[in-house]
Amino acid sequence: MVNQWAIIAIAFAYVLGVANIFRVNSQVIARKGRDWIYKVVLIAGFVIMFAFGILKGVNEGTTFNWIFMNALYPMQATMFALLAFYIASAAFRAFRIRSFQAALLGVTAVLVMIGRVPIGELVWKDFPNFTEWIMNVPQLAAKRAIMIGAALGAISTGIKVLIGLERTYMGGE
Amino acid sequence: MRNFFEKLEKLDRRIIFIFVAVALILPLVVPLNIKFSSTPPVQSFYDAIEGLPPGSKVLLSADYDPGSMPELWPMHLAALRQLCRKNIKIISTQLWATGSPLAERAFNEVAVEEFHKKYGEDFVNLGFKEGREVVMVSMGNSIPETFPSDYHGNRTKDLPIMKGVKNFSDLALIVNISGGLPGTKEWILQVVSRFHIKLASGCTAVSAPEFYPYLQSGQLTGLLGGMKGAAEYEQLIGVTGLGKRGMDSQSVAHLVIFFFILIGNIAYFSIRGMKKEGD
Numbered sequence: 001m002v003n004q005w006a007i008i009a010i011a012f013a014y015v016l017g018v019a020n021i022f023r024v025n026s027q028v029i030a031r032k033g034r035d036w037i038y039k040v041v042l043i044a045g046f047v048i049m050f051a052f053g054i055l056k057g058v059n060e061g062t063t064f065n066w067i068f069m070n071a072l073y074p075m076q077a078t079m080f081a082l083l084a085f086y087i088a089s090a091a092f093r094a095f096r097i098r099s100f101q102a103a104l105l106g107v108t109a110v111l112v113m114i115g116r117v118p119i120g121e122l123v124w125k126d127f128p129n130f131t132e133w134i135m136n137v138p139q140l141a142a143k144r145a146i147m148i149g150a151a152l153g154a155i156s157t158g159i160k161v162l163i164g165l166e167r168t169y170m171g172g173e
Numbered sequence: 174m175r176n177f178f179e180k181l182e183k184l185d186r187r188i189i190f191i192f193v194a195v196a197l198i199l200p201l202v203v204p205l206n207i208k209f210s211s212t213p214p215v216q217s218f219y220d221a222i223e224g225l226p227p228g229s230k231v232l233l234s235a236d237y238d239p240g241s242m243p244e245l246w247p248m249h250l251a252a253l254r255q256l257c258r259k260n261i262k263i264i265s266t267q268l269w270a271t272g273s274p275l276a277e278r279a280f281n282e283v284a285v286e287e288f289h290k291k292y293g294e295d296f297v298n299l300g301f302k303e304g305r306e307v308v309m310v311s312m313g314n315s316i317p318e319t320f321p322s323d324y325h326g327n328r329t330k331d332l333p334i335m336k337g338v339k340n341f342s343d344l345a346l347i348v349n350i351s352g353g354l355p356g357t358k359e360w361i362l363q364v365v366s367r368f369h370i371k372l373a374s375g376c377t378a379v380s381a382p383e384f385y386p387y388l389q390s391g392q393l394t395g396l397l398g399g400m401k402g403a404a405e406y407e408q409l410i411g412v413t414g415l416g417k418r419g420m421d422s423q424s425v426a427h428l429v430i431f432f433f434i435l436i437g438n439i440a441y442f443s444i445r446g447m448k449k450e451g452d
Contacts, residue, residue: 007307007319059277060281085193095434098441
């Protein structure tokens with residue numbers, strides 16, 4: 001029952017979110033503030049998708065679905081694909097071996113990068129297994145340490161809140 | 174000479190972009206067909222589905238958007254192919270609003286066109302429901318009450334596939350294709366431990382390391398990490414899909430990145446050496 005209420009409350013939060021988008025962006029459009037033209041595109045995009053979705057449905061073959069597949073899909077995919085280019089540029093600049101730690105990071109990154117594509121296996125038959133070992137042993141150990149550390153931190157913060165030592169969430173010192 | 178290395182160290186990023194673009198496009202035009210084997214997490218994912226008896230019911234949660242489609246779409250299609258081939262009944266849900274049209278398209282492409290499966294009997298798309306973890310837990314109490322109607326507006330309880338399905342205890346496995354939050358981690362934390370059901374996950378390469386602790390602890394039955402995971406999985410089920418076709422491009426692109434890291438360091442150490450000699 002509580003779960004059902006929570007789902008209904010979350011659905012209402014959407015209404016508030018939409019109202020807020022309209023309020024904030026229409027104010028900028030009205031006073032022709034910075035980047036107001038983009039706000040027009042945002043509102044127009046929302047109204048068009050909402051209207052087509054409500055009036056004609058969202059299934060395959062509808063206008064809503066056509067816009068989704070031919071506008072939203074390529075735009076989002078393009079944004080994601082740009083990562084390949086920026087990662088290459090960032091790797092070129094970031095992986096300079098300036099210290100022992102940087103050497104460790106750089107060498108591990110290169111080994112995992114090559115070991116996780118087929119060309120790694122072409123170079124050395126056991127490259128994928130070696131990469132799996134890196135993922136399963138050193139990576140996993142570090143990951144677990146972070147997770148346990150974060151969990152202990154959360155527990156201690158919780159205890160501090162419960163016994164009144166932590167009052168910053170109430171605006172206290 | 175120092176000038177040359179200084180220019181090399183501060184190489185214009187547009188030159189790197191051109192090399193990466195060529196590395197990605199060229200293998201798509203001229204495939205290299207580099208062979209590769211399967212890693213244990215992918216084999217476990219495959220075995221988890223292969224070990225299910227025909228007629229079992231599986232929940233396929235497609236929690237991603239078009240942004241992560243290049244990595245997740247190939248594994249989504251491949252998982253559907255293996256499930257359909259094994260005659261397993263598929264109940265699909267989405268916790269991302271943008272996942273519903275993708276799940277619908279995947280069903281049409283594989284279940285309907287390739288395997289001629291019947292909607293409502295062999296598979297169903299229950300669509301999207303907002304609420305993230307709350308929806309997961311609610312499904313643990315009752316799936317038909319959490320999703321009273323499917324993506325097409327049919328009453329869930331009236332669909333033949335939903336007969337005898339109340340909650341997770343009536344399902345054999347959850348397959349999660351995860352683009353982020355909510356996704357695999359939330360399924361593990363909210364559902365696997367609480368409702369004692371197996372979970373196999375396909376996720377983006379960047380989030381795969383996060384799930385290795387759960388894989389080792391047995392809370393995750395199998396893991397497909399990124400396009401490489403999808404390619405290995407396609408190889409196991411014997412199809413050449415987008416994952417396998419993308420592997421050559423990814424291989425050459427990784428080599429190009431390695432090459433740039435190498436020349437960046439050659440330039441860095443050369444300049445440092447020259448500075449020391451100058452001192």
